Amino acid sequence: MNPKRKLLIAGNWKMNPAPAGFDADDSPFRSRKNVDVAVFPTFLDLRRCIDAGIPCGPQFGRPEPTGAFTGDISMAMAAKLGCQYALCGHSDRRQFHHETDEEIAKQFVAAIDNNLIPIFCFGETESEHDAGKTIEVLKRQLQPIITILTGSLSLTADRFSLAYEPVWAISRGDPNKPAATSKDAQEIHALIRSLLPKDKQASTRILYGGSMKGSNAAELLAQPDIDGGLVGGASLKIDDFRKIVEAAEKNGQNNG
Numbered sequence: 001m002n003p004k005r006k007l008l009i010a011g012n013w014k015m016n017p018a019p020a021g022f023d024a025d026d027s028p029f030r031s032r033k034n035v036d037v038a039v040f041p042t043f044l045d046l047r048r049c050i051d052a053g054i055p056c057g058p059q060f061g062r063p064e065p066t067g068a069f070t071g072d073i074s075m076a077m078a079a080k081l082g083c084q085y086a087l088c089g090h091s092d093r094r095q096f097h098h099e100t101d102e103e104i105a106k107q108f109v110a111a112i113d114n115n116l117i118p119i120f121c122f123g124e125t126e127s128e129h130d131a132g133k134t135i136e137v138l139k140r141q142l143q144p145i146i147t148i149l150t151g152s153l154s155l156t157a158d159r160f161s162l163a164y165e166p167v168w169a170i171s172r173g174d175p176n177k178p179a180a181t182s183k184d185a186q187e188i189h190a191l192i193r194s195l196l197p198k199d200k201q202a203s204t205r206i207l208y209g210g211s212m213k214g215s216n217a218a219e220l221l222a223q224p225d226i227d228g229g230l231v232g233g234a235s236l237k238i239d240d241f242r243k244i245v246e247a248a249e250k251n252g253q254n255n256g
């Protein structure tokens with residue numbers, strides 16, 4: 001992590017209930033002095049997180065403010081509720097809802113327009129990884145976002161984050177799934193940073209997602225181009241999530 005970038009640890013609860021104790025006084029889901037923390041609950045639990053003072057956002061939001069889109073909510077509605085963040089382009093949404101790079105870019109813009117901080121998720125699948133197509137895929141997925149960032153000189157990096165999530169490392173309920181090695185993740189993060197517009201390279205937070213947990217967070221977060229984590233499975237286990245946030249806090253102190 002570069003000392004200029006504050007780490008962000010984000011928990012993606014996916015389609016699971018809020019873990020017991022999430023709103024306790026010593027909840028690890030609240031931001032700390034040198035670490036930003038956010039959670040992405042189901043729509044049903046957004047209000048509870050907001051009421052508990054936990055920074056949060058929807059796992060998906062439509063760009064249109066209102067309309068005939070059964071089952072969806074909009075970025076505007078999430079902002080009005082009091083959300084601060086929004087996920088865009090999570091691999092579950094790309095796979096199960098067939099969201100395209102162009103649709104995801106529209107969500108990204110709508111989040112920013114509504115003063116939400118979008119976390120743009122992208123990453124190669126196992127077959128793309130095995131076929132040696134990682135860089136090609138990442139460039140394709142990032143291109144619409146790079147175009148948006150290039151055209152917006154006034155869009156400062158505190159208004160969005162990126163999350164590199166190699167789909168082959170995402171646990172999907174398997175606690176033994178190995179994460180990318182910290183060396184491999186660092187290499188990809190550095191490459192991603194080099195693809196960003198020059199004026200955004202040093203300031204953009206690039207989170208790592210894919211089986212980050214208490215046992216590997218310190219090593220991943222120690223990498224110079226890894227600026228936090230998007231955490232699935234471990235964010236449902238309060239004690240494990242706490243370890244990740246504590247590792248981030250230590251890292252921030254060492255760098256601060």
Ligand code: PEP
Pocket residue numbers: 012165169170171172173209210211212230231232233234
């Ligand atoms: C995710 O799906 O965003 C994710 C990173 O999951 P996990 O941490 O469980 O691999």
